[in-house]
Amino acid sequence: MTTILDVQGLTKTFEMHHLGQSLPAFEDLSFTLHAGEFLLLSGPNGVGKSTLLRTLYRSYLPVAGHLWFHSREGVIDMANAADIDVAHLRRTEIGFVTQFLNARPRVAAEEIVAEPMRLAGYGREEALEQARHWLAAFGVKPDLWRAYPTTFSGGEQQKVNLARALILPQRMLLLDEPTASLDKGARAALVARLAELKAQGVAMIGVFHHPGDVAALIDREIPLKPKTPIEEIADVAL
Amino acid sequence: MSALMKEAPRLVRTQPLMELSGLSKTYGNVRALDDVSARVYPGEVLGIVGESGSGKSTLLRMMNLEESPDTGRYRLDLPELPEDLFTLDRFERRMLRARRIGIVYQNPHLGLLMKHSSSGNVAERLLVAGERRFAVLREKAQVALEASEFPIPRMDAPPIELSGGMQQRVQLAKAIALEPAVLLLDEPTTGLDVSVQALVLDTLKRLQQERRITMVLVSHDLGVIRTMADRVMVMRHGRVVEEGLADQVFQDPQHAYTQQLVHAKL
Structure with missing residues (x-):
């Protein structure tokens, strides 16, 4: 199996200078993620599942350990990589699907969804065509495509968010409760898209409030426990 | 990469478009810049934040070759330029500014002739x-x-007759007229009404996305920096205290001062 991400001894602590104290999130975490594999992060609220995803994306800086990402251009330790490399990988190989849309105001839904393709060098018309395809697939009605998502309901915003995040196949996808606030039809469209990406070899690791939504996709589970070093991944039959 | 992390091996061989190293500047007994280095990569927006007197505008003026440091070097990765731009004389600096560096000042009076037509x-x-x-x-x-979304029927009106937002659009048009290698923005929306500020930021964002113009944006407004910047540099007392990807600096600030700054905003 092709390795995509090799996490070794990853530790995250938040230094809270104004309180003069440190807040440990997780420590000494090691696991490997392969192409086409789907890992579920599990554990109680506050155990550090979302923190781990953000650390993998480098929105949070780890304090120790390594994040060896096997990119198309070589292997790089994301834990210590230059910002410019991390930014490059985010544009080309690593996607992060959040549970909220973080869109600029006064930008139309189809433009927001098309943006990753525009940044990847696709022409405007081709990007917009794909954007409309994915907006339709997630159940956003055509009369909303030119409207500003900042005025949409939470559920509709999330559909735009998913269309944007999944419009281009990445090598690794980080999924932070993407099914939250989705209706049944959009959930089914999301699962179908994730299954398609998985079959194409995209590696995925995610947090789900209702893991049953993606039960058919899950290969392994990482059970996070409060402040407990995790030495190996439990193979959970699902 | 973060100022708090050691130098990492690089994956992508992109050279910085702009590289300033070891800049120091003293005015009287005030240390305005203290060993400041900055790299700006092609197509990115570097945001520089800090309170008044942190040195961020001094640094921007040096990027625009309006001032020279006591020590330090400045390199632009463009053909036929010397290794250190601070060696250029006044005329050469003016020509380089006119052709390759655009700037928008907070105060339109600094960038425009207010009684001449726009x-x-x-x-x-x-x-x-x-x-x-x-x-x-x-x-x-x-x-x-037009690219700056200025109303063309008013193109011959002098800036003095225009609103603050329109004056900034004239400055922007002047700055991008020759498709500069880098666009410097010194508090471009400070002092504008919130709605006008949003429109100017929209224009800048659109220009950045469509033309991939490299930008350096100085602001004390974290909201503006968060909206615009790919990477952020935090300055205090003439030094760089933290540098990182914008989402990392805002979500997981490392330095005590940056935490104070981010928490003050939230």
């Missing part, structure tokens, strides 16, 4: 760069004003 202000930049044909000057000025 189109004339933009054309002035083209004139300095050597264009003399009236029809071409006018056409290029109009294109730049």
